[in-house]
Amino acid sequence: MRFQAPESLSEQIAQHLGQRIISGQLSPGERIQELKVAGELDVSRGSVREALLILERRHLIEIFPRRGAVVSQLTPDLVNSLYDIYIELLCMLGRTALERWSGPELSGMMNQINELQSLIGGSRNGTTDSTETIIEAGFEVMRRAYRLVDNPFLQETLENFKPAVSRTYYVALENFRGELSETERFFRQVADAVACANSQELEASIRAFGEHQRRQVLSILAPNNSQ
Amino acid sequence: MRFQAPESLSEQIAQHLGQRIISGQLSPGERIQELKVAGELDVSRGSVREALLILERRHLIEIFPRRGAVVSQLTPDLVNSLYDIYIELLCMLGRTALERWSGPELSGMMNQINELQSLIGGSRNGTTDSTETIIEAGFEVMRRAYRLVDNPFLQETLENFKPAVSRTYYVALENFRGELSETERFFRQVADAVACANSQELEASIRAFGEHQRRQVLSILAPNNSQ
Numbered sequence: 001m002r003f004q005a006p007e008s009l010s011e012q013i014a015q016h017l018g019q020r021i022i023s024g025q026l027s028p029g030e031r032i033q034e035l036k037v038a039g040e041l042d043v044s045r046g047s048v049r050e051a052l053l054i055l056e057r058r059h060l061i062e063i064f065p066r067r068g069a070v071v072s073q074l075t076p077d078l079v080n081s082l083y084d085i086y087i088e089l090l091c092m093l094g095r096t097a098l099e100r101w102s103g104p105e106l107s108g109m110m111n112q113i114n115e116l117q118s119l120i121g122g123s124r125n126g127t128t129d130s131t132e133t134i135i136e137a138g139f140e141v142m143r144r145a146y147r148l149v150d151n152p153f154l155q156e157t158l159e160n161f162k163p164a165v166s167r168t169y170y171v172a173l174e175n176f177r178g179e180l181s182e183t184e185r186f187f188r189q190v191a192d193a194v195a196c197a198n199s200q201e202l203e204a205s206i207r208a209f210g211e212h213q214r215r216q217v218l219s220i221l222a223p224n225n226s227q
Numbered sequence: 228m229r230f231q232a233p234e235s236l237s238e239q240i241a242q243h244l245g246q247r248i249i250s251g252q253l254s255p256g257e258r259i260q261e262l263k264v265a266g267e268l269d270v271s272r273g274s275v276r277e278a279l280l281i282l283e284r285r286h287l288i289e290i291f292p293r294r295g296a297v298v299s300q301l302t303p304d305l306v307n308s309l310y311d312i313y314i315e316l317l318c319m320l321g322r323t324a325l326e327r328w329s330g331p332e333l334s335g336m337m338n339q340i341n342e343l344q345s346l347i348g349g350s351r352n353g354t355t356d357s358t359e360t361i362i363e364a365g366f367e368v369m370r371r372a373y374r375l376v377d378n379p380f381l382q383e384t385l386e387n388f389k390p391a392v393s394r395t396y397y398v399a400l401e402n403f404r405g406e407l408s409e410t411e412r413f414f415r416q417v418a419d420a421v422a423c424a425n426s427q428e429l430e431a432s433i434r435a436f437g438e439h440q441r442r443q444v445l446s447i448l449a450p451n452n453s454q
Contacts, residue, residue, distance in 0.1 A: 059380075081378040088319050092312070151308040153286070157384055 010050035013043060014058075017051060021060045021071055022167045023132065024174070032061060032069040058163040079168060079217050086161050087210035089154060090142070091203045094190075097148040098199035106194050109144040113191045116141060120184045131173045135166055138183070141190070172216045182212065236270060237277035241285075243268070244278060248287045248298055249394045250359070251401075259288060259296040286391040306395060306444050313388055314437035316381065317369070318430045321417075324375040325426035333421050336371040340418045343368060347411045358400045362393055365410070368417070399443045409439065 017037070020026045032052065038045045052069045055061045059082075061069045072078070097109070116137040123134060139162060146155045173179045186209040193202035244264070247253045259279065265272045279296045282288045286309075288296045299305070324336070343364040350361060366389060373382045400406050413436040420429035 078379075081380050084323070084378055085316075085319070085380045085384065088315065089312075092315050096311070151311055152305075153308050153312045153388065157312065161380065 009043060010047045010054060013037070013041060013047060013051035014054040016041070018055055018058065018060055018163050019132075021055075022163060022170055024170065026071050028071050028073045030071045031067065032071065034068065058160065060163055060167070074167065074171070074217075074221060076218055076221055078164075079214065079221065082161065082164055082168070083210060083214040086158075086165055087207055087214075089158055089161075090206050090210065093142065093145050093149055093154060093158065094193075094202045094206055095199045096151070097145045098194065098197055098202055101148050102197050105148060108147070109141060109194060110191060112137070112141045112144050113187050113194075116187055117184060120180055123180060131170060134173070134180070134183070135169050138169075138187075139166075141187070168213065168217045171220055172213055175220050176216055179216070182209070237274045237281060240264070240268060240270060240274060240278035241281035245282055245285065245287055245390050246359075248282075249390060249397055251397065253298050255298050255300045257298045258294065259298065261295065285387065287394070301394065301398070301444075301448060303445055303448055305391075306441065306448065309388065309391055309395070310437060310441040313385075313392055314434055314441075316385055316388075317433050317437065320369065320372050320376055320381060320385065321420075321429045321433055322426045323378070324372045325421065325424055325429055328375050329424050332375060335374070336368060336421060337418060339364070339368045339371050340414050340421075343414055344411060347407055350407060358397060361400070361407070361410070362396050365396075365414075366393075368414070395440070395444045398447055399440055402447050403443055406443070409436070 017026070017032065026032070034045055034048045034052070037043075038048045041048075052061060052063060055069075056063050059078075060072060062072050063069050097106070116134070119134055119137050142158065146158075149155075173183075186205060189205040189209075190202060193199075193205060244253070244259065253259070261272055261275045261279070264270075265275045268275075279288060279290060282296075283290050286305075287299060289299050290296050324333070343361070346361055346364050369385065373385075376382075400410075413432060416432040416436075417429060420426075420432060
């Protein structure tokens with residue numbers, strides 16, 4: 001793999017390493033060595049260093065004075081803190097979108113939900129290939145809502161949490177066979193609430209699904225948690 | 228003024244420039260020239276460039292491809308977006324602190340509120356010298372709550388919005404004589420709600436004061452708003 005387009009080189013490196021952390025190819029506690037990454041990707045050490053700072057801001061790694069960069073642990077405390085704020089902000093996003101818009105303006109979101117549902121259907125009969133595709137399609141629904149709500153602060157905050165949240169979704173989808181049906185059910189509820197412009201129902205669905213995912217992720221972490 | 232301690236040099240430059248934007252010494256639309264700042268502060272251009280990226284993340288400046296860095300406008304849309312998410316997160320912070328803690332654990336917050344009240348009293352009879360001192364003491368109450376809630380994601384998000392919010396507080400306190408009494412009244416309500424461990428009352432007070440400040444700031448922007 002080669003990297004180009006100098007202006008966003010460190011962002012590209014961050015995306016590449018980030019995806020490996022999210023999908024579990026790089027494990028919690030594993031060291032990421034600047035020099036080694038620079039050699040493997042044929043980029044400068046400075047670009048890797050910048051990429052590591054980006055990943056630190058996205059909570060995927062921690063940087064220690066002597067040890068350098070290490071993939072962050074997915075501890076119960078971290079998962080709880082993340083879900084506490086993420087659920088709150090998603091509720092705000094959904095509620096605000098429905099309070100401000102209705103009917104035709106919501107069609108972009110509805111189309112994206114249909115798209116996601118058919119991807120999940122495809123996954124069940126083997127035509128959708130990856131967990132990653134489904135997770136990305138889910139985030140795409142959120143991005144449609146950004147356009148309606150048009151709050152750059154909210155958007156930026158949710159985007160900033162996306163990598164850490166993706167990592168937990170990945171864990172849930174890879175470990176629980178039933179998660180695909182749960183995800184499908186959740187988005188059907190979202191579609192219903194949007195169709196009826198019922199912001200309370202939407203908020204309740206987001207909260208319930210968020211809490212469900214939190215429990216799934218915590219249940220996987222529990223046996224390995226040595227804190 | 229000279230800057231030292233290389234590891235956080237760009238952070239120091241960002242704080243210095245940020246404070247000048249918050250207090251209105253640098254006006255919306257004003258250009259910040261890398262080379263000029265580097266010369267004035269006797270630091271490298273690279274450090275200034277990094278500081279400008281920090282200020283962009285804090286929403287105090289915008290960086291344009293050719294024009295470079297410009298102090299961001301305080302538009303009604305920006306103020307509304309900021310207050311929408313900030314009020315929501317402050318409510319979450321207050322609610323969570325009261326749901327998880329009571330009595331002695333809340334004394335740090337109570338002491339800080341008393342401290343703030345006496346600063347406001349001092350300001351009225353001329354012994355507290357600056358708007359900045361009062362704003363900082365207000366944020367210090369928020370920081371006491373961080374320790375109780377212990378959610379690094381929430382803390383980081385609120386801290387990230389702090390400069391942009393400070394800027395609007397500054398505008399309100401400098402333009403409205405009555406704001407000091409309003410601020411005093413708000414913190415008395417906070418102290419009462421904390422003393423009774425009433426998280427609903429706390430949330431209602433935060434929301435009401437947040438909306439009051441939003442209106443104040445918007446009323447100042449309205450006449451100059453040429454959008």
